[in-house]
Amino acid sequence: MALGKDYAQQHCSIARALEVVGERWTLLIVRDAFYGVRRYKDFLVHLGIPRAVLAARLQSLEQAGVLEKRRYQQAPPRDxxxxxxxxxxxxxxxxxxxTWASGHLEGMDVPRSFLHAACGSELGAYGQCPACGDVVTAGDVVLAPRPGLDPNPGNPVSRALLEPHRLLTPLDVDR
Amino acid sequence: MALGKDYAQQHCSIARALEVVGERWTLLIVRDAFYGVRRYKDFLVHLGIPRAVLAARLQSLEQAGVLEKRRYQQAPPRDxxxxxxxxxxxxxxxxxxxTWASGHLEGMDVPRSFLHAACGSELGAYGQCPACGDVVTAGDVVLAPRPGLDPNPGNPVSRALLEPHRLLTPLDVDR
DNA sequence: ACCATAGGTTCAATGAACGAACTCATGCGA
DNA sequence: TCGCATGAGTTCGTTCATTGAACCTATGGT
Structure with missing residues (x-):
């Protein structure tokens, strides 16, 4: 992409990471993937991203080995x-x-919390569970809405996210 | 900035964070600030960023409360x-x-390592010290070059970074 | 035959990034 | 005192990326 030309020179792992996930929209796509969003259409309506940009980002994330594109239905072909x-x-x-934004940005009211699936306590600094002491990986995290989150959002993805949901598991968008 | 219009809608802490640090160059500027870079000129030569972009980013980072601009010399005025x-x-x-880039991107040879200042061991997942078990904050981290890093870089900032350096402490660029 | 849906691509208009040149305040050496 | 150098910007024309609307294709349903 575009970052490459300059960033590649940097010979620094942070710069290399930003080459892959540092473009506009990219990390939000990855966030949605953690939330269980998997289909083009769902990314589209949840993010409000232009179609061309979404297609480009999905492709580059696939090439970088962050996302895997796979066919889940043959007719009509759907990936x-x-x-x-x-x-x-x-x-x-x-x-x-x-966590940084929740703690250090002005006027942040935190709309969702991340809980340890095993014990239900809210994750602390560095993704540790304060109760168990474990460092919790994404598969053991539950995303839970908090009061203040719009109770009647306009798109089906946001509606599906009104219920607690374990990260990485597919989101049941069509109710 | 430009991300705002769409990202603000998102009502999500990750999106809010990206509003502040998600633009091109921004996180590299912050990285350099951790490395001890403090002056306009040094950011400029180390990053190879266009001057106008650097000025804009420094200003927005200051407004967001990430950086503080302060006068360190009255005549001539220098910030x-x-x-x-x-x-x-x-x-x-x-x-x-x-850490992610070092572990998961193709063909990454890791040019620098992050050590716990107190004991010298290399930091592990989530920035923990494997020896002490402590979670190490930025002020207790030493950035150390590794073999393979260009031994004779073209700019004085990179030259200063050839020696181990504690994060957040000012970099002595002029030898 | 007609419409709907998922997942794209194309294209003109807009906005951001780039890099070179210019500005301005000051210090310094001759 | 003149002239040059330095740090920290600003200005500006060109290039590149993003946007949003329209179009395309394959399939399924009625």
């Missing part, structure tokens, strides 16, 4: 995009980014 | 940009981003 293991390893980054 | 506490709290994000 879904699922996080690979490498993609799922982005969870600490995404979690700390969200 | 430096230093991470605030809120800015320094971005360390886990940056660290996990770098």
């Amino acid at each position: 879904e995009y699922v996080l690979t293991d490498a993609g799922a390893a982005l969870w600490p980054t995404l979690f700390s980014l969200g | 430096e940009y230093v991470l605030t506490d809120a800015g320094a709290a971005l360390w886990p994000t940056l660290f996990s981003l770098g």
Whole structure:
């Protein structure tokens, strides 16, 4: 992409990471993938992203090995995009980014919380469970809405996310 | 900035974070601030960023409360940009981003390592010290070059970074 | 035969990034 | 005092990316 030309020079792992996930929209797509969004249409309506940009980003994330595109239905042919293991390893980054915003940005009311699936307690700094002491990986995290989240959103993906949902498991969008 | 119009709708802490640090160059500027870069000129030569973009980013990071601009010399007037506490709290994000790239991107040879200043061991997942078990904050991290890093870089900032350097402490660029 | 749906691609208009040149305040050496 | 150098920007024309609307294709349903 475009970041490449300059960033590649940097010879730094952070710069290399940003080459892959640093473009506009990219990390939001990855976030949605953690939330269980898998289909083109669902990314589209949930993010409000232009179609051309979504297609480009899905393709580059697939090439980078973050997402895997796989056919889940033959006729009509339908593909879904699922996080690979490498993609799922982005969870600490995404979690700390969200935690940072919750704690350090003005006027943030935190709309959702991340809970340890095993015990239900809210994850603390560095994604640790304060009760168990475990560092919790994405598959053991439950995303739960909090009061203040719009109870009647306009798109089916947001509606599906009104109920607690385990990360990485597919979201049942069509009720 | 430009991301705002769409991202603001998202009512999600990750989206809010990306509003502040999600633009091109922004996280590399923050990374350099952790490395001890403080002056306009040094950001410029180390990043190879267009001057206008750098000026815009420094200003928006200051407004967001990530960087503090402060006068370190009256005549001629000279300012430096230093991470605030809120800015320094971005360390886990940056660290996990770098860790992710080191572990999951093709053909990454890791050019630098992050060590726990107290004991010298290399930091593990989520920025924990495997020896002490402590979660290490940015101020207790030493950035150390590894073999393979260009031994004779073209700019003084990269030259200064050839020696181990504690994060957040000012970099002595002029030898 | 007609419409709907999922997942795209194409295209003109807009906006952001780029890089070179210019500005301005100051210090310094001759 | 003149002239040059330095740091920290701003200005501006060109290039590149993003946007949103329209179009396309394959299939299924009625």
